[in-house]
Amino acid sequence: MSKILVTGGLGYIGSHTVVELINAGFEPVIVDDLSNSQPKILDQITKITGKRPVFHELDLSDENAVKNLATAEPDIAGVIHFAAFKAVGESVQQPLKYYRNNIYSLINLLESYYGKPINFVFSSSCTVYGQPDVLPVTEQAPIKPAQSPYGNTKQIAEEILFDTIAAGSSYKVIALRYFNPVGAHETALIGELPIGVPQNLVPFITQTAIGKREKLTVFGDDYNTKDGSCVRDYIHVVDLAKAHVAALHLMKKNEFKGYDVFNIGTGNGNTVLEIIKAFEEVTGEKLNYTIGPRRAGDVEQVWGNVSKAEEKLHWKAELGIDAMMSSAWAWEKYIAQNPVQ
Numbered sequence: 001m002s003k004i005l006v007t008g009g010l011g012y013i014g015s016h017t018v019v020e021l022i023n024a025g026f027e028p029v030i031v032d033d034l035s036n037s038q039p040k041i042l043d044q045i046t047k048i049t050g051k052r053p054v055f056h057e058l059d060l061s062d063e064n065a066v067k068n069l070a071t072a073e074p075d076i077a078g079v080i081h082f083a084a085f086k087a088v089g090e091s092v093q094q095p096l097k098y099y100r101n102n103i104y105s106l107i108n109l110l111e112s113y114y115g116k117p118i119n120f121v122f123s124s125s126c127t128v129y130g131q132p133d134v135l136p137v138t139e140q141a142p143i144k145p146a147q148s149p150y151g152n153t154k155q156i157a158e159e160i161l162f163d164t165i166a167a168g169s170s171y172k173v174i175a176l177r178y179f180n181p182v183g184a185h186e187t188a189l190i191g192e193l194p195i196g197v198p199q200n201l202v203p204f205i206t207q208t209a210i211g212k213r214e215k216l217t218v219f220g221d222d223y224n225t226k227d228g229s230c231v232r233d234y235i236h237v238v239d240l241a242k243a244h245v246a247a248l249h250l251m252k253k254n255e256f257k258g259y260d261v262f263n264i265g266t267g268n269g270n271t272v273l274e275i276i277k278a279f280e281e282v283t284g285e286k287l288n289y290t291i292g293p294r295r296a297g298d299v300e301q302v303w304g305n306v307s308k309a310e311e312k313l314h315w316k317a318e319l320g321i322d323a324m325m326s327s328a329w330a331w332e333k334y335i336a337q338n339p340v341q
């Protein structure tokens with residue numbers, strides 16, 4: 001069974017990916033420092049899969065800790081590198097915190113396993129495109145100047161990986177540019193666990209519906225879109241998790257060499273108001289919301305051309321907005337009854 005090191009494996013996307021790796025017959029080994037996750041998620045993964053992955057609690061930005069990890073776990077076939085800080089606003093306030101964690105952690109991993117034939121999947125983001133000139137955006141679209149230190153860490157990380165491969169390393173690398181991951185596992189045993197006030201739309205919707213927040217503010221309805229609110233490509237986290245398994249399968253093939261990058265979305269755009277409507281329809285909950293001013297730094301609209309992933313990864317998103325909303329709601333209700341924090 002191939003061992004796959006999953007950094008950030010107790011986080012939102014990481015925990016769902018660990019489940020899909022186990023379902024696909026891989027042996028995930030989780031590394032996490034619990035800076036944005038809870039140890040109980042390991043129990044939840046065990047409940048879902050019947051298997052308890054090995055877990056190393058350590059900070060990947062600590063060079064010595066990662067060297068020790070490479071000694072303790074020498075025989076890994078792949079790495080899926082989720083571990084990073086991801087709060088865009090905080091990255092503007094504390095850029096060094098973001099550069100230190102997101103860049104050092106990547107370099108420490110690459111250096112510690114250097115020389116081994118490892119298939120490496122990196123969590124990138126559609127944020128690298130900024131506001132694309134052409135929609136749906138393809139992987140060939142120009143990378144726009146980053147809007148935040150967080151976004152810049154994704155651009156720099158892609159360059160670090162590209163240059164490492166260009167220098168002839170033994171790694172193979174796939175960078176997955178995620179669009180907007182939402183939703184939760186169908187068991188409602190794992191999902192997104194925002195610390196404090198959620199910055200992202202769907203957790204804010206579910207927390208408002210359950211009464212943790214008074215109301216949702218829609219950030220602008222005067223954009224040049226069909227109803228004036230911003231458009232995004234929302235993707236179910238379980239579909240996203242499966243894309244990582246597909247990336248590992250592709251890299252196993254001899255004909256795959258070097259480095260490649262894929263958009264991971266549904267290929268469809270939805271407005272904020274459409275998401276609210278879908279949530280209300282699917283759950284039967286009436287959402288308290290108001291229209292407010294635009295949020296600084298928001299792009300007007302972005303959705304992905306995902307044909308490259310369909311052709312080469314043989315992967316396609318299967319779950320729609322209804323499943324995204326109903327699973328996010330089931331998870332919100334579950335944690336209201338069973339706090340994991």
Ligand code: NAD
Pocket residue numbers: 007008009010011012013014031032033034035036037058059060061081082083084085086101105123124125126178179180181
């Ligand atoms: P998350 O915060 O839920 O998960 C990240 C995990 O990494 C957490 O469990 C955290 O404790 C851990 N971690 C952070 N720094 C670490 C360190 N130095 N050492 C060990 N563990 C560390 O975030 P997520 O939403 O699951 O995102 C996973 C990845 O996907 C991130 O790289 C993020 O930038 C990227 N991404 C996320 C989104 C999104 O909207 N969620 C979109 C595009 C890209």
Ligand code: WQD
Pocket residue numbers: 086088124125126127179180199200201202204216217218219220230231232272295298
């Ligand atoms: C979605 C839409 C908001 C909250 C961010 C990061 C990006 C990526 C994913 C990692 C936007 C609107 C939101 C609210 C609202 N992360 N909104 N009221 O901004 O597309 O992307 O997360 O790489 O880098 O920037 O996602 O969920 O914050 O917003 O109206 O209370 O919902 O304006 O149009 P975003 P989001």
